[in-house]
Amino acid sequence: MSDTPPRILYCHCQYAQVIPRDVKDAVLRRLCESGVAFEAVADLCEMAARRDPALQRLAASGAIKIAACFPRAVKGLFHQANADLPIETTEVLNMRTQTADEVCTALFSAAVTPNVPTGKLTEPAPNGAVPESAA
Numbered sequence: 001m002s003d004t005p006p007r008i009l010y011c012h013c014q015y016a017q018v019i020p021r022d023v024k025d026a027v028l029r030r031l032c033e034s035g036v037a038f039e040a041v042a043d044l045c046e047m048a049a050r051r052d053p054a055l056q057r058l059a060a061s062g063a064i065k066i067a068a069c070f071p072r073a074v075k076g077l078f079h080q081a082n083a084d085l086p087i088e089t090t091e092v093l094n095m096r097t098q099t100a101d102e103v104c105t106a107l108f109s110a111a112v113t114p115n116v117p118t119g120k121l122t123e124p125a126p127n128g129a130v131p132e133s134a135a
Contacts, residue, residue: 006063006089006112008038015043019069019095026100027067027107034108044068048077059083063112067093067103075116090116 010031013019031038039058041047047055055078058064064085068074071092078085091112093103106113 004062005110006065006091007058007061008036008107009058009064009066009068010038010040011044011066011068012040012042013044013069013095015046023095023098023100023103027095027103030100030104031067031107036108038107044074044077048080051081055081055083059085062086063089065091065093065107065112067095067107069096070094071116085116087116087118088114090114092116 074092093106
């Protein structure tokens with residue numbers, strides 16, 4: 001077992017705006033006040049659409065906790081960017097359904113509770129194109 005704490009990634013969901021503002025603002029404020037190292041991104045959806053290489057770096061960095069939305073959606077976004085998350089060392093906190101207190105308690109805990117669903121994912125389409133069968 002590693003002594004390295006899990007990375008923390010915070011998504012502000014800037015564009016879709018599906019996360020309640022009070023929850024995401026409280027989580028971000030508490031992260032900033034904590035002194036704990038974390039990375040904040042404006043929008044994981046946008047990063048996945050651009051296939052941002054930062055997602056590959058994050059997926060390859062070891063244990064990670066991600067404050068965003070639904071675990072299956074986060075898994076799909078990373079997959080779309082060819083950056084599959086390690087199922088056994090990834091915990092996704094859902095700011096759409098959890099309170100800021102619940103999210104922060106999990107983020108600040110040293111333990112990682114893996115919760116990314118296993119199962120089939122289709123291959124990302126080249127250049128983000130939608131396959132004809134999905135249109």
